[in-house]
Amino acid sequence: MEYVLGFLIACAVGLTGVGAGSITSPVLILFFHLNPAVAVGTALTYAAAIKFAVLPIYFRRRQVDPRILKMLCMGGIPGVLAGVLILNRLNVREHEKGIFLLLGGTILTVSLGSLYRTLRNRLTVATTDRSRWLPPIAVVIGAEVGFSSAGAGALGALALLNLTKLTPAQVVGTDMVFGFLLAVLGGGLHLFSGHYDLPMLTKLITGGIVGSLFGATMSSYLPARPLRLALSAWLAALGVQLCWKAFA
Numbered sequence: 001m002e003y004v005l006g007f008l009i010a011c012a013v014g015l016t017g018v019g020a021g022s023i024t025s026p027v028l029i030l031f032f033h034l035n036p037a038v039a040v041g042t043a044l045t046y047a048a049a050i051k052f053a054v055l056p057i058y059f060r061r062r063q064v065d066p067r068i069l070k071m072l073c074m075g076g077i078p079g080v081l082a083g084v085l086i087l088n089r090l091n092v093r094e095h096e097k098g099i100f101l102l103l104g105g106t107i108l109t110v111s112l113g114s115l116y117r118t119l120r121n122r123l124t125v126a127t128t129d130r131s132r133w134l135p136p137i138a139v140v141i142g143a144e145v146g147f148s149s150a151g152a153g154a155l156g157a158l159a160l161l162n163l164t165k166l167t168p169a170q171v172v173g174t175d176m177v178f179g180f181l182l183a184v185l186g187g188g189l190h191l192f193s194g195h196y197d198l199p200m201l202t203k204l205i206t207g208g209i210v211g212s213l214f215g216a217t218m219s220s221y222l223p224a225r226p227l228r229l230a231l232s233a234w235l236a237a238l239g240v241q242l243c244w245k246a247f248a
Contacts, residue, residue, distance in 0.1 A: 002200055003207035005204065007207035007208065007211035010050045010209070011211040012215065013051075013153075015215045020153075020208075022111075022153060023238075024039075024047065025039045025103065025148065025149040025150065026107055028042060029100075029103070029242065029245075032200065034197060036087075036096065037087055038195050039149075040190060041191060042196045042204070044145070044149045044190055045188075045205075048183035048187045049208060050205070051180040051212075053212045057216055058172070058173035063173025071132075071138070072135075072178045075136055075137065075142060076139070076181070077142065079141060080142035080145050080182045084147070084190060087195075101243055103242050104241070104243035105239070106144055106147075106150045107148075107235055107236075108236055110153070110239075113158050114232045115229070116158065129163075130162075131164050133163055134160075134164075138159070145179075145182045145186055149186070152178060153179055
């Protein structure tokens with residue numbers, strides 16, 4: 001089952017650009033009953049692995065803007081460190097309901113961001129470069145990633161669409177590399193803290209690497225928009241379930 005899950009999530013990422021962490025952590029919590037810290041660490045490490053598998057495609061297509069990536073990292077790296085530190089400092093059992101609520105709220109935000117991005121798919125490139133705002137915004141995105149594993153994909157893409165003059169292809173590539181760097185750093189810190197389920201992680205990555213390559217290949221043949229809309233709706237449902245779990 002875990003192999004199939006890893007394959008399907010990676011396919012979804014390759015086909016739609018929806019973040020791996022946004023999908024994986026709520027599934028691990030709701031259906032595999034991992035505690036939030038372990039789910040986040042496992043999801044981030046899995047996300048780093050499947051994104052690494054497809055990074056050469058984006059570099060080969062020259063879809064990564066080094067200047068914008070540097071500005072994102074200026075805020076995102078300290079942000080992800082802060083997010084991991086906060087999660088490490090919390091007593092997970094004592095604050096479990098609050099963590100569920102924050103995770104659920106984050107997933108809902110990500111799903112709405114992804115929905116907005118999809119509906120705005122007839123993309124209008126920003127006419128004014130406001131990239132100076134990227135570092136402070138990336139701090140918030142990085143903190144969300146470190147704490148919940150969610151946010152880099154949809155929220156990062158929204159920031160790039162609205163604050164830079166990047167083409168849609170550059171938005172996707174730059175955001176993918178940014179998400180990969182945050183996942184590597186956040187996942188590594190969570191692994192060091194023992195926040196991972198090794199058997200689950202191994203199976204997810206095994207299925208995920210195959211799925212990411214398959215999804216990236218099929219993305220030029222299948223319509224991404226309907227798939228992204230369906231995934232956004234599913235993410236919203238997962239977010240609502242996590243919020244409900246916080247009050248149950």
